Structure formats: structure tokens, C-alpha cells
Amino acid sequence: MSVKPTKQRQRILEVIRDAKGHLTAEEVYKRLAIEDHSIGIATVYRNLKYLYDNDLVNRIQHPDFGYVYDSNLNQHYHFHCLSCNRIMDIEDMMHHELNKEVEEKFGGTVHSHMAYFYGICPECLAKQEDN
Ligand SMILES: [Zn+2]
Ligand SMILES: [Zn+2]
Known part of the structure; x- marks a missing residue:
């Protein structure tokens, strides 16, 4: 059982x-x-x-x-395509230095941050150009 x-x-x-x-x-x-x-x-x-x-x-x-x-457990940013409505990973783009900048301005400690980008993904862009 x-x-x-x-x-x-x-x-x-x-x-x-x-x-x-x-x-x-x-x-x-x-x-x-x-x-x-x-x-x-x-x-x-x-x-x-x-x-x-x-x-x-x-x-x-x-x-x-x-x-x-x-399933991607590495810290990564995301992209939301406004055309196909999919969410995709943006790999190898973490700006870890932002944590330090925020710490300096905010005065706390920053462990991580997330970002969400909105726009049109490369596949949808290519389709639009075909038409
Ligand atoms: Zn798309
Ligand atoms: Zn992801």
C-alpha cells in the first residue's frame, strides 16, 4: 500500500x-x-x-x-509570450549583482530575486515575419 x-x-x-x-x-x-x-x-x-x-x-x-x-531548479528568469501564451526559461542571464545593489539600497539581505519578461518569443516573431 x-x-x-x-x-x-x-x-x-x-x-x-x-x-x-x-x-x-x-x-x-x-x-x-x-x-x-x-x-x-x-x-x-x-x-x-x-x-x-x-x-x-x-x-x-x-x-x-x-x-x-x-523541473529547472537553477535560478532563472522567465519569459511570457503574449502571442502563444507560453512561459519559457531565459537561461544564463542571472544578474546576481542586483542582489548586492538592492541590499545596499534596501538595507536588508537579499538571497535571490526573480524576473518575468513579457513580449513575443522568437518562434512567434518568425511566424509573424512569414505572413
Ligand atoms: Zn510565442
Ligand atoms: Zn522555468
Whole structure:
């Protein structure tokens, strides 16, 4: 009996890792339901919370879809495409020096920061240019 929850959790983690993007709980559920008809959406929510609480997945807020889950645990900025509505990672762009600047101005200590960029992604830009 005690084996099953761990197994499901492992599968949820694999689904998020395989997606290499940002999935909502419902998207995770839909992908799992194909292979496991016994799984319920509540189980997915519960396990996602566990994975997040234990630093096994990252989550960010999508403006329309609520939380989206991310297997990329490195600190990174995000980009929201206003055309295709996807959230993408911006890799290798962390401006760690900002933490120091904010500390100096604000007077506290800064451990990390996040940034969200909005615009049109390269793929959508290319499509617009084709038309
Ligand atoms: Zn796009
Ligand atoms: Zn991300």
C-alpha cells in the first residue's frame, strides 16, 4: 500500500522533467491519466505540493493558468509570450549583482530575486515575419 504514492510522485516528477517546460497541474494530470486510469486530479495536486515543498520542482505563476511547474531548479528568469501564451526559461542571464545593489539600497539581505519578461518569443516573431 505504501509503495504506490511514492511511485506516482516519481512519475509526476518524470512527466515534468520530460516536458522540459512549464506544465499546469491539469496538463500533468492529462499526461499521467493516459497510462494510469486510477490517478485522480487531487492526487496530482497533492503530489505537486509535496514536490514543491521538498524543492524537487519549481513553480511560477502563469497569468492565466495559475501555477505552472518547472523541473529547472537553477535560478532563472522567465519569459511570457503574449502571442502563444507560453512561459519559457531565459537561461544564463542571472544578474546576481542586483542582489548586492538592492541590499545596499534596501538595507536588508537579499538571497535571490526573480524576473518575468513579457513580449513575443522568437518562434512567434518568425511566424509573424512569414505572413
Ligand atoms: Zn510565442
Ligand atoms: Zn522555468
